[in-house]
Amino acid sequence: xxxxxxxxxxxxxxxxxxxxxxxxxxxxxxxxxxxxxxxxxxxxxxxxxxxxxxxxxxxxxxxxxxxxxxxxxxxxxxxxxxxxxxxxxxxxxxxxxxxxxxxxxxxxxxxxxxxxxxxxxxxxxxxxxxxxxxxxxxxxxxxxxxxxxxxxxxxxxxxxxxxxxxxxxx
Amino acid sequence: xxxxxxxxxxxxxxxxxxxxxxxxxxxxxxxxxxxxxxxxxxxxxxxxxxxxxxxxxxxxxxxxxxxxxxxxxxxxxxxxxxxxxxxxxxxxxxxxxxxxxxxxxxxxxxxxxxxxxxxxxxxxxxxxxxxxxxxxxxxxxxxxxxxxxxxxxxxxxxxxxxxxxxxxxxxxxxxxxxxxxxxxxxxxxxxxxxxxxxxxxxxxxxxxxxxxxxxxxxxxxxxxxxxxxxxxxxxxxxxxxxxxxxxxxxxxxxxx
Numbered sequence: 001x002x003x004x005x006x007x008x009x010x011x012x013x014x015x016x017x018x019x020x021x022x023x024x025x026x027x028x029x030x031x032x033x034x035x036x037x038x039x040x041x042x043x044x045x046x047x048x049x050x051x052x053x054x055x056x057x058x059x060x061x062x063x064x065x066x067x068x069x070x071x072x073x074x075x076x077x078x079x080x081x082x083x084x085x086x087x088x089x090x091x092x093x094x095x096x097x098x099x100x101x102x103x104x105x106x107x108x109x110x111x112x113x114x115x116x117x118x119x120x121x122x123x124x125x126x127x128x129x130x131x132x133x134x135x136x137x138x139x140x141x142x143x144x145x146x147x148x149x150x151x152x153x154x155x156x157x158x159x160x161x162x163x164x165x166x167x168x169x170x
Numbered sequence: 171x172x173x174x175x176x177x178x179x180x181x182x183x184x185x186x187x188x189x190x191x192x193x194x195x196x197x198x199x200x201x202x203x204x205x206x207x208x209x210x211x212x213x214x215x216x217x218x219x220x221x222x223x224x225x226x227x228x229x230x231x232x233x234x235x236x237x238x239x240x241x242x243x244x245x246x247x248x249x250x251x252x253x254x255x256x257x258x259x260x261x262x263x264x265x266x267x268x269x270x271x272x273x274x275x276x277x278x279x280x281x282x283x284x285x286x287x288x289x290x291x292x293x294x295x296x297x298x299x300x301x302x303x304x305x306x307x308x309x310x311x312x313x314x315x316x317x318x319x320x321x322x323x324x325x326x327x328x329x330x331x332x333x334x335x336x337x338x339x340x341x342x343x344x345x346x347x348x349x350x351x352x353x354x355x356x357x358x359x360x361x362x363x364x365x366x367x368x369x370x371x372x373x374x375x376x377x378x379x380x381x382x383x384x385x386x387x388x389x390x391x392x393x394x395x396x397x398x399x400x401x402x403x404x405x406x407x408x409x410x411x412x413x414x415x416x417x418x419x420x421x422x423x424x425x426x
Binding site for chain 2: 011012017018021022024025026027039040043048058059060061062063064065067068069070071072073074075077079080081104108121122123130131
């Protein structure tokens with residue numbers, strides 16, 4: 001049974017490449033089961049998952065096959081409006097400073113920035129990703145970044161109840 | 171006998187302006203068009219209240235003598251004022267309607283567009299006034315691009331054929347299309363499709379006009395996740411040999 005709490009799911013989110021690959025593939029690392037459960041729960045609950053075209057480009061490694069067109073999964077393009085978001089809200093100074101802080105190349109960060117711009121352009125409620133790379137960039141477009149485990153059911157706290165008549169210590 | 175309702179405040183939905191060079195009056199207004207608009211607006215307000223889980227009750231209806239103002243009593247004037255402003259923002263295309271309200275907003279826009287060009291509409295609650303007007307498009311379109319948009323089809327027909335759709339992010343817009351495409355897309359009325367369109371956008375990014383090139387209906391499947399996993403097993407098959415996804419992605423991007 002899935003441990004995803006349906007009430008926590010976003011109405012419309014954009015998922016990152018690492019989450020998508022684990023949700024669809026046969027991986028068995030520590031995140032794979034949560035990514036699959038999250039993906040399945042979003043579909044079951046008729047929520048919307050956005051796939052940015054840069055994410056799809058990263059995933060494509062195999063035989064050519066037409067992208068499915070289904071109700072819950074919406075491929076979204078880096079179209080004419082997304083670059084405006086990128087240029088205005090995540091300017092090159094931000095990429096330069098993040099590159100210095102994180103050690104990632106600016107090319108790598110530009111790719112992440114394109115994905116973040118798609119999230120803003122296509123009105124995602126949040127970005128669901130495994131690593132924190134999107135976090136700083138997404139702050140600039142006021143979109144939260146969530147880990148798939150954020151949607152897991154919370155642990156229930158069971159209060160300790162003293163048994164009546166039990167011997168008191170001391 | 172009904173109890174008096176001391177808190178009731180009139181909410182007035184007014185049509186103003188000119189019709190055929192004469193001031194709009196009870197003698198010359200389009201009754202069906204006006205009632206259609208008033209009904210659409212009240213329906214949107216009630217749905218907005220429900221969405222916010224706030225009580226909002228409309229009681230009674232009268233027409234102010236000598237005017238085209240429809241008066242309805244509301245018990246929650248503060249809520250009604252706020253929701254009228256919110257509805258005005260959505261109808262004007264300045265705020266994206268939330269899930270479940272897009273069709274209602276489109277109905278208000280549609281009913282407004284059928285009123286005569288010189289007619290304007292105002293909602294008054296006490297001294298608070300909100301102009302309810304559809305988005306204004308200028309003819310100075312900024313850019314033409316080919317786009318693919320997930321849209322809900324809600325009207326198609328006419329000669330030349332026009333298609334009316336709502337997009338989650340780009341709002342309601344209409345597009346021209348061939349008779350053949352119109353006939354095909356009519357089978358998907360009130361359903362979502364992926365539309366391949368040439369769009370013309372205004373400076374603020376709204377779609378001023380569009381032409382449909384092609385469309386893709388969505389797959390009707392009981393197991394959507396399985397459809398995508400099947401696709402990945404073909405299109406992403408090389409990932410099976412990768413142990414560290416993140417290192418692979420980072421390396422791929424850095425080496426590009």
